[in-house]
Amino acid sequence: MIFLVVDTSPTMRRIVKNSLKALGYTKVIEANDGHEAIVKLHSESIDFVITEWNMPGLDGLELTTIIRSDENWNKLPVLLISSRALKEDILTAMKAKVSNY
Numbered sequence: 001m002i003f004l005v006v007d008t009s010p011t012m013r014r015i016v017k018n019s020l021k022a023l024g025y026t027k028v029i030e031a032n033d034g035h036e037a038i039v040k041l042h043s044e045s046i047d048f049v050i051t052e053w054n055m056p057g058l059d060g061l062e063l064t065t066i067i068r069s070d071e072n073w074n075k076l077p078v079l080l081i082s083s084r085a086l087k088e089d090i091l092t093a094m095k096a097k098v099s100n101y
Helices: 010-022 034-043 060-069 087-095
Strands: 003-006 028-031 048-052 078-081
Touching (some): 003 010, 003 034, 010 028, 028 034, 034 048, 034 060, 048 060, 060 078
Parallel strands (some): 003 028, 003 048, 048 078
16 A cells, blocks of 8 residues: 655654554655645555645645545545644535545
8 A cells, every 4th residue: 555645744744654654554655745745646656645734835625625526536545634623624624525534
């Protein structure tokens, strides 16, 4: 399984990557933001996307919307990571069809 980890923070990408490695997943591709993630989705065979919500430019919620609207990617699991914990934020994420929050 190949994961795409999207976050502007290199530290957070490393934390997620190390967590995946601890679970036995070693194939991880990184993207600095949503725009770079789209490029990676076009050029790599991705099985699972883990993305931060709060990113400049194309944020994780917008990335999820793009993924869900593309027939090549719309079945990809998307885990949206965020410190946003308000009920409204969670509902917004679910409406965008994230796989989990």
